[in-house]
Amino acid sequence: xSTRVWTRxxxxxxxxxxxxxxxxxxxxxEAPGAGSASHAKHLSLTLDWVPEPEFGGFYAARESxxxxxxxxxxxxxxxxxxxxxxxxxxxxxxxATTSADQVLIAREQGADVVxxxxxxxxxxxxxxxxxxxxxxxxxxxxxxxxxxxxxxAPWLKYxxxxxxxxxxxxxxxxxxxxxxLAKPELSKQCFITSEPLQALxxxxxxxxxxxxxxxxxxxxxxxxxxxxxxxxxxxxxxxMILALREGWRAYVDDPAAxxxxxxxxxxxxxxxxxxxxxxxxxxxxxxxxxxxxxxGEMTTERWQTLAQQLVDLAVIKKAPPxxxxxxxxxxxx
Amino acid sequence: MSSTxxxxxxxxxxxxxxxxxVAGMLLVELYVRWANTPIYLVPRPSKVLLTLxxxxxxxxxxxxxxxxxxxxxxGASAFSGVAIAIVLAxxxxxxxxxxxxxxFFQTVPIIAIAPMLSIWLAPGLKAVSACAFIxxxxxxxxxxxxxxxxxxxxxVDLFRxxxxxxxxxxxxxxxxxxxxxxxxxxxxxxxxxxxGTVVAEFLVGELGxxxxxxVVIVSASHNGHSDRVFAAVLLASALGLxxxxxxxxxxxxxLANWHASARD
Numbered sequence: 001x002s003t004r005v006w007t008r009x010x011x012x013x014x015x016x017x018x019x020x021x022x023x024x025x026x027x028x029x030e031a032p033g034a035g036s037a038s039h040a041k042h043l044s045l046t047l048d049w050v051p052e053p054e055f056g057g058f059y060a061a062r063e064s065x066x067x068x069x070x071x072x073x074x075x076x077x078x079x080x081x082x083x084x085x086x087x088x089x090x091x092x093x094x095x096a097t098t099s100a101d102q103v104l105i106a107r108e109q110g111a112d113v114v115x116x117x118x119x120x121x122x123x124x125x126x127x128x129x130x131x132x133x134x135x136x137x138x139x140x141x142x143x144x145x146x147x148x149x150x151x152x153a154p155w156l157k158y159x160x161x162x163x164x165x166x167x168x169x170x171x172x173x174x175x176x177x178x179x180x181l182a183k184p185e186l187s188k189q190c191f192i193t194s195e196p197l198q199a200l201x202x203x204x205x206x207x208x209x210x211x212x213x214x215x216x217x218x219x220x221x222x223x224x225x226x227x228x229x230x231x232x233x234x235x236x237x238x239x240m241i242l243a244l245r246e247g248w249r250a251y252v253d254d255p256a257a258x259x260x261x262x263x264x265x266x267x268x269x270x271x272x273x274x275x276x277x278x279x280x281x282x283x284x285x286x287x288x289x290x291x292x293x294x295x296g297e298m299t300t301e302r303w304q305t306l307a308q309q310l311v312d313l314a315v316i317k318k319a320p321p322x323x324x325x326x327x328x329x330x331x332x333x
Numbered sequence: 334m335s336s337t338x339x340x341x342x343x344x345x346x347x348x349x350x351x352x353x354x355v356a357g358m359l360l361v362e363l364y365v366r367w368a369n370t371p372i373y374l375v376p377r378p379s380k381v382l383l384t385l386x387x388x389x390x391x392x393x394x395x396x397x398x399x400x401x402x403x404x405x406x407x408g409a410s411a412f413s414g415v416a417i418a419i420v421l422a423x424x425x426x427x428x429x430x431x432x433x434x435x436x437f438f439q440t441v442p443i444i445a446i447a448p449m450l451s452i453w454l455a456p457g458l459k460a461v462s463a464c465a466f467i468x469x470x471x472x473x474x475x476x477x478x479x480x481x482x483x484x485x486x487x488x489v490d491l492f493r494x495x496x497x498x499x500x501x502x503x504x505x506x507x508x509x510x511x512x513x514x515x516x517x518x519x520x521x522x523x524x525x526x527x528x529g530t531v532v533a534e535f536l537v538g539e540l541g542x543x544x545x546x547x548v549v550i551v552s553a554s555h556n557g558h559s560d561r562v563f564a565a566v567l568l569a570s571a572l573g574l575x576x577x578x579x580x581x582x583x584x585x586x587x588l589a590n591w592h593a594s595a596r597d
Binding site: 172 | 371372373374447448449451452456457534535536537538539540541547548551552554555556557559
């Protein structure tokens with residue numbers, strides 16, 4: 001058996017290629033700043049569902065160049081599998097969206113994740129029923145026979161505690177609205193910005209009750225980051241918050257162009273539903289509070305209330321200090 | 334025979350896998366402690382065992398719900414699978430026409446079909462059992478059919494010479510000789526039934542008192558209780574093992590005196 005020896009030329013070419021690959025992979029350690037698009041910091045944002053108006057501001061920030069203006073190159077990845085806070089904690093993604101109650105659950109499990117931006121000031125979580133049932137309040141869902149499709153989430157525990165002696169049959173939440181369309185006696189969990197609009201488009205008679213109106217109102221579509229990133233890279237966090245604020249401002253003011261972009265990524269939602277959803281969610285995103293402060297802003301009081309609710313529901317054992325849970329954009333210079 | 338022979342056989346059969354299980358759990362426990370792995374990624378086996386003990390009422394109730402659905406699904410796939418295989422084996426043309434469609438049971442994504450089943454049958458036990466049936470029936474059909482068509486041609490000729498009709502040939506020759514294949518199919522189906530049941534419960538299971546292990550897994554995962562997730566997974570695995578073991582035992586009893594596969 002002959003053994004071929006590498007020639008000096010081949011070795012030189014191999015070394016040159018290796019050096020080129022190595023230089024290409026070198027991380028840019030420069031801090032982000034305005035106008036430094038060529039040195040943009042590469043980051044990833046994992047969404048916890050498919051592209052819908054719920055995430056419109058993120059896509060708007062990308063499409064309008066807001067991320068680039070703030071020195072960021074953000075890769076948006078829709079529909080993270082499982083609890084997205086685990087992906088953040090394990091460095092699989094830099095940022096992710098989740099709900100505020102998941103942040104508290106995550107921190108109790110030892111995951112150092114921190115909220116930096118809250119899209120929904122009023123949670124769009126709701127229960128959808130058929131109008132023909134004649135319900136007038138959310139209590140009726142639990143005090144009348146029927147079936148409720150819902151996941152076993154903290155909001156359900158809250159409602160079951162609020163309405164003891166509930167007679168409704170609880171079943172797992174199936175994807176889509178087919179079951180709701182097929183069964184007049186079925187109630188179903190929903191985001192009021194999504195499933196009811198799809199049901200209306202299918203000529204059904206949905207009526208929705210907001211769970212926030214019943215007293216459980218966590219921030220929703222909350223952008224989270226690792227605590228170490230918040231501490232070690234405050235400038236990156238600040239620029240991200242500013243970019244998100246600009247993106248959401250742009251989307252709330254005029255969602256059409258961004259909806260067209262998202263529509264290509266999510267073929268299951270038509271243009272009309274995209275537009276309607278963006279319209280319905282405006283009041284949940286821009287509230288009196290954010291008009292005084294800024295889009296995405298969070299308060300200590302809201303986090304403390306949520307933490308105590310989760311303790312009362314035995315979802316978490318202890319309420320952590322609110323200052324550990326979020327970063328306030330207004331605190332950034 | 335020595336009176337301790339059954340005990341020795343039991344230890345010889347179950348001892349090695351139990352030793353492997355305990356050793357594996359000890360290794361994982363040591364690694365998780367040494368690496369300080371976050372609990373939400375991998376809970377310590379000791380914590381999982383503790384959860385199994387502290388929450389046994391809750392978990393055993395869920396196990397019972399899953400077991401009921403799995404048994405209904407398995408029973409349906411065993412009966413229907415064998416029946417379908419007999420029909421397919423009865424005629425070459427029937428087999429050629431219909432066999433390809435049995436593959437549907439193997440390839441249909443249960444996640445897509447479960448919500449439709451919950452509409453047609455109602456969520457809970459009915460829809461979950463139907464999913465378990467769909468997932469587990471194909472191996473029974475395929476293996477039983479393989480056994481039925483592989484009957485010794487010389488014996489088939491002998492039956493014909495003695496004037497046996499199709500039904501007699503099927504039920505007195507072909508079916509008995511295919512029993513080893515039937516039990517092979519049932520062994521595979523036993524494990525698949527549990528998988529199909531748990532996955533169906535993710536999507537169309539009942540919550541509350543009648544919730545099964547699938548609902549426990551989803552709920553615990555959503556609320557960050559990885560120890561409960563693993564405890565439920567362990568119980569689901571135990572159920573699968575129990576069903577497999579039962580089929581194995583029944584197979585050995587049925588085939589004991591006349592087939593080599595039952596003797597070892």
